[in-house]
Amino acid sequence: MSVATLPSPKPDFQVNQLDEWIRSLKRNAPRFEVLLSDTFGPYQSNPLAYQDIEVHILTDLARLRGVLEGGNPLEIATWNKEQKWSVRGREEAVRHILDVLERWHDRYADLLREAGVYNSVFVNKRAARDKKGQSAAPFVEFETDSGLRVVTTPAVGADILKPHIVEETLYEIPNEHNGLFENDTQFRSETAHLGVRQDSSHRKRPLSIDDFPDDPTSGELRTRWIDPFGNIIHGGGDTSELVRKLLWAAESGRNQVEITIHDGTNGRRVRGEAAASMNDGTPDSVIVYPNGEDLNGNRRVDVSRKWVQHEDDVRRALYNACRIFQFPKEQEARLHVDFINLI
Numbered sequence: 001m002s003v004a005t006l007p008s009p010k011p012d013f014q015v016n017q018l019d020e021w022i023r024s025l026k027r028n029a030p031r032f033e034v035l036l037s038d039t040f041g042p043y044q045s046n047p048l049a050y051q052d053i054e055v056h057i058l059t060d061l062a063r064l065r066g067v068l069e070g071g072n073p074l075e076i077a078t079w080n081k082e083q084k085w086s087v088r089g090r091e092e093a094v095r096h097i098l099d100v101l102e103r104w105h106d107r108y109a110d111l112l113r114e115a116g117v118y119n120s121v122f123v124n125k126r127a128a129r130d131k132k133g134q135s136a137a138p139f140v141e142f143e144t145d146s147g148l149r150v151v152t153t154p155a156v157g158a159d160i161l162k163p164h165i166v167e168e169t170l171y172e173i174p175n176e177h178n179g180l181f182e183n184d185t186q187f188r189s190e191t192a193h194l195g196v197r198q199d200s201s202h203r204k205r206p207l208s209i210d211d212f213p214d215d216p217t218s219g220e221l222r223t224r225w226i227d228p229f230g231n232i233i234h235g236g237g238d239t240s241e242l243v244r245k246l247l248w249a250a251e252s253g254r255n256q257v258e259i260t261i262h263d264g265t266n267g268r269r270v271r272g273e274a275a276a277s278m279n280d281g282t283p284d285s286v287i288v289y290p291n292g293e294d295l296n297g298n299r300r301v302d303v304s305r306k307w308v309q310h311e312d313d314v315r316r317a318l319y320n321a322c323r324i325f326q327f328p329k330e331q332e333a334r335l336h337v338d339f340i341n342l343i
Contacts, residue, residue, distance in 0.1 A: 040084055047093075058104065101121055120196035139173040170212065171205060179201060223329065239301055256341055259303060259337055261325045288335075
């Protein structure tokens with residue numbers, strides 16, 4: 001009786017090819033892409049009418065973190081996600097979105113590098129035209145110290161990332177003969193976002209960090225973002241003294257404050273309460289409290305209306321901090337808190 005023998009193993013070139021394919025996927029394409037552009041939708045300046053971009057981004061980044069921590073090479077190489085958001089009418093809010101992205105990448109930079117993957121963001125604002133009718137502002141590309149790749153028109157909030165730019169990766173993409181879009185195109189953003197790929201061969205020239213714009217809102221506590229629930233998020237300045245007073249007032253019970261949010265033309269002064277978090281405060285009152293940190297490690301300070309138990313969504317939509325403070329302008333409005341009972 002003959003005994004069947006197993007066939008000889010095939011050469012391992014197929015396995016090697018698969019490994020190389022996986023490595024090339026990691027190297028060339030971002031796993032998670034965010035595209036922010038004023039060409040994606042109609043003009044809409046009302047923050048209460050937007051979906052919560054921050055929540056959408058952080059939800060997908062949490063999914064990516066789970067994939068990376070799972071460690072399956074094929075799953076890591078093939079997982080990808082893209083988000084497109086219209087920022088027409090809310091271009092100034094881009095600073096907050098970039099802050100969110102860079103803070104997440106700071107936290108998980110080692111995990112991304114170990115897996116050999118990267119993420120990207122594309123920011124576009126329709127450029128002003130020069131005398132020849134051509135787009136005047138060129139795109140700029142760079143990587144941050146956390147590994148986030150960025151292609152952007154500099155005027156749209158990317159200045160918040162300047163302290164985190166790796167200068168050797170900072171380039172200007174000329175408007176003509178760049179390999180990304182035609183010289184006379186009116187829709188540069190259709191293909192300009194392809195510059196985020198590491199294997200892109202488009203033409204570019206080095207740019208000095210000194211020529212990159214500074215964040216004009218840096219050092220001042222301004223309204224950074226208003227979420228769809230009307231909560232007003234402030235950041236950009238040193239809030240250590242304000243946070244100390246807020247926590248002391250909340251813990252001591254001397255929590256009565258007057259909150260002013262004003263952008264130079266619109267504003268309002270409202271009686272409210274200092275709180276240690278969003279969970280504190282009297283229902284139906286306006287509360288001000290520390291919440292998280294910005295890119296520079298300063299505590300953010302939020303202003304919200306404390307929900308009343310069992311009230312319906314219609315009431316919550318009609319009575320929120322954004323409406324109470326008459327729709328403050330993101331990046332322009334400033335926050336001031338007076339402590340009534342502080343000795």
